[in-house]
Amino acid sequence: MTRRRIRNILRKEWEVMFSDLNSVLFITLLPLLIVGQAILLIWLVVQFGGEGILANPMLQTAMEKLRAALPSLAGLPVGEQFQVLLLSQFNFYLLLIPMMTAISFATFSIVDEKLSRSLEALLATPVRTWELLLGKALSGALPALLITWLCAGVFLLGTVGLGWGHLLDLVLTPSWFICLFLLTPVVAVLSFMLGIIGSSRARDAKSAQNIVVVIVLPVLALIGVQVTGLVWFTPLLTLALALGIGMADIFVLRVATRLFQRESIVVRWH
Amino acid sequence: MAIIETHGLTKRFGELTAVDDLSLKMEKGEVLGFLGPNGAGKTTTIRMLAGIIAPTSGYAVVAGLRPDREPERLHEVVGLLTESPGLYDRLSARRNLEYFAEFYSGIEVSTQVEKYLRLMGLWERREDRVGTFSKGMKQRLALARALLHKPQVLFLDEPTAGLDPEAAREVRDMIKKLSLEGRTIFLSTHNLAEAELLCHHIAVIRTRLLALDTPEDLRQRLFSRQVIVQLETLESSIVEAVEKLPFVQTLHRDENQLLVELADPERNRPELVKSIVEAGGRVMEVSEKRHSLEEAYLTLVQEEEKLDS
Numbered sequence: 001m002t003r004r005r006i007r008n009i010l011r012k013e014w015e016v017m018f019s020d021l022n023s024v025l026f027i028t029l030l031p032l033l034i035v036g037q038a039i040l041l042i043w044l045v046v047q048f049g050g051e052g053i054l055a056n057p058m059l060q061t062a063m064e065k066l067r068a069a070l071p072s073l074a075g076l077p078v079g080e081q082f083q084v085l086l087l088s089q090f091n092f093y094l095l096l097i098p099m100m101t102a103i104s105f106a107t108f109s110i111v112d113e114k115l116s117r118s119l120e121a122l123l124a125t126p127v128r129t130w131e132l133l134l135g136k137a138l139s140g141a142l143p144a145l146l147i148t149w150l151c152a153g154v155f156l157l158g159t160v161g162l163g164w165g166h167l168l169d170l171v172l173t174p175s176w177f178i179c180l181f182l183l184t185p186v187v188a189v190l191s192f193m194l195g196i197i198g199s200s201r202a203r204d205a206k207s208a209q210n211i212v213v214v215i216v217l218p219v220l221a222l223i224g225v226q227v228t229g230l231v232w233f234t235p236l237l238t239l240a241l242a243l244g245i246g247m248a249d250i251f252v253l254r255v256a257t258r259l260f261q262r263e264s265i266v267v268r269w270h
Numbered sequence: 271m272a273i274i275e276t277h278g279l280t281k282r283f284g285e286l287t288a289v290d291d292l293s294l295k296m297e298k299g300e301v302l303g304f305l306g307p308n309g310a311g312k313t314t315t316i317r318m319l320a321g322i323i324a325p326t327s328g329y330a331v332v333a334g335l336r337p338d339r340e341p342e343r344l345h346e347v348v349g350l351l352t353e354s355p356g357l358y359d360r361l362s363a364r365r366n367l368e369y370f371a372e373f374y375s376g377i378e379v380s381t382q383v384e385k386y387l388r389l390m391g392l393w394e395r396r397e398d399r400v401g402t403f404s405k406g407m408k409q410r411l412a413l414a415r416a417l418l419h420k421p422q423v424l425f426l427d428e429p430t431a432g433l434d435p436e437a438a439r440e441v442r443d444m445i446k447k448l449s450l451e452g453r454t455i456f457l458s459t460h461n462l463a464e465a466e467l468l469c470h471h472i473a474v475i476r477t478r479l480l481a482l483d484t485p486e487d488l489r490q491r492l493f494s495r496q497v498i499v500q501l502e503t504l505e506s507s508i509v510e511a512v513e514k515l516p517f518v519q520t521l522h523r524d525e526n527q528l529l530v531e532l533a534d535p536e537r538n539r540p541e542l543v544k545s546i547v548e549a550g551g552r553v554m555e556v557s558e559k560r561h562s563l564e565e566a567y568l569t570l571v572q573e574e575e576k577l578d579s
Contacts, residue, residue, distance in 0.1 A: 005372065005373055008369060008372040008373065011369075012358070012365075012369045015360075116359060117356045118356040118357060121352050121357075121370070121415065122356075125370055125373040125374065126346050126373055126374060126375070262322050262341070263324065266323060
């Protein structure tokens with residue numbers, strides 16, 4: 001019964017979500033724009049930045065950490081080493097996609113239920129609150145993961161298309177895969193749950209997104225931390241980061257579950 | 271056998287008491303009108319009985335189940351029509367019903383959906399988005415949703431609020447039909463005429479229960495029975511003759527009409543008419559003054575307000 005109910009929730013959520021053109025564009029076009037923008041930026045830096053940029057002490061520190069992590073980098077020209085540094089940031093940059101997609105799904109889903117006042121009728125059915133929460137979480141997390149992996153594919157194709165394919169061996173490190181297949185799901189779940197928490201107090205999807213968009217900042221900080229050479233995310237460190245966010249997921253899931261109790265929804269969600 | 275019982279049911283939200291010590295019983299197949307001013311605790315009571323919120327103290331038993339302990343099991347046997355239809359505007363009427371029907375066990379979803387779409391006269395519009403529906407159509411669709419799983423008890427929260435007269439009548443006809451089918455219906459409404467038309471019993475609430483009775487007994491309890499005698503002309507000799515009768519308790523004169531409160535209306539009425547005729551009166555019509563349910567309701571609520579102040 002639980003599987004049938006969750007399938008039912010997934011189907012309805014997607015039907016409602018994909019019936020709105022703005023939402024469809026937000027979750028399909030925006031991630032592709034993020035990827036396109038990243039590739040374009042790297043291309044511009046490589047084309048017009050010149051090796052002068054590397055004189056920056058901050059980047060020199062980052063390059064040193066990169067060389068320490070990838071000894072085979074030493075055989076490449078400095079310019080290409082710099083390209084590897086830039087391309088290696090993309091795995092964190094990619095995290096923006098599951099984050100924004102999941103937040104968008106969560107806020108859209110909950111705010112839509114609030115506006116249509118359908119939650120009370122829904123809570124009068126035999127569906128359990130955890131089934132409802134899980135169904136909604138999957139309805140946001142699954143597309144978020146798929147679109148992220150699709151964007152990763154587009155990024156790789158773009159890299160090859162620009163003639164940088166020979167650098168991919170150095171970019172596709174274990175950290176990259178940990179980031180894509182472990183960090184992305186936990187970030188998607190975290191974002192979705194924060195989306196639920198933000199939506200419980202918001203009156204419309206936009207204000208809900210404004211409440212939770214602050215969680216984008218720590219991800220941007222990750223990129224900053226790595227590109228400035230402060231910390232280089234080795235596979236072990238990336239794994240630890242994924243586990244840390246996984247723990248945060250459990251905590252946030254508890255908060256979201258408490259907020260998602262029947263009484264809270266009916267009495268306090270206005 | 272009582273299908274709904276509440277024992278000292280109380281709900282507080284912080285300092286505010288929404289429902290206070292509510293105890294009532296409702297028999298199977300009965301329609302109970304739940305009346306009260308805004309903020310009287312009607313919706314909160316329905317939410318407690320439908321297992322959506324838990325009481326602060328006291329308890330209820332609905333269809334043999336405790337709503338606070340077994341809400342999921344309870345939801346298999348009760349239906350709820352919420353104050354606003356709560357439908358998904360972007361989905362079709364059919365998909366709205368299918369979505370809700372899929373949460374219940376043991377029902378043939380497509381058969382039930384078709385049955386209730388036809389019953390509510392929405393079959394031709396089944397593939398249309400609900401956002402294009404009128405208020406009345408949405409309300410009928412919401413009622414269909416509440417009935418899909420053949421509930422034993424139906425909670426209807428303001429089912430005709432905000433509807434135009436025609437749509438309200440359609441919904442009322444549907445409730446009447448369901449009542450004739452023997453469903454137990456707990457009807458919260460502001461519409462007293464509707465309550466009088468549909469309900470076997472009336473409960474008046476203003477945080478606490480003020481009265482629970484049949485509409486007729488409620489009227490009799492609150493108002494004495496009065497006889498109206500319409501005369502061709504009303505002379506003072508007639509009034510004097512009537513005043514002298516021992517069973518006359520009060521007497522009011524209004525143009526050619528006498529309004530008389532009798533000790534025992536059934537037994538005293540012929541004697542009253544006889545005395546009027548003997549005093550030279552020409553009686554045109556004798557009737558009994560009926561107080562409306564609205565008068566009874568307002569009397570109860572105003573008495574309670576006076577007590578509060």
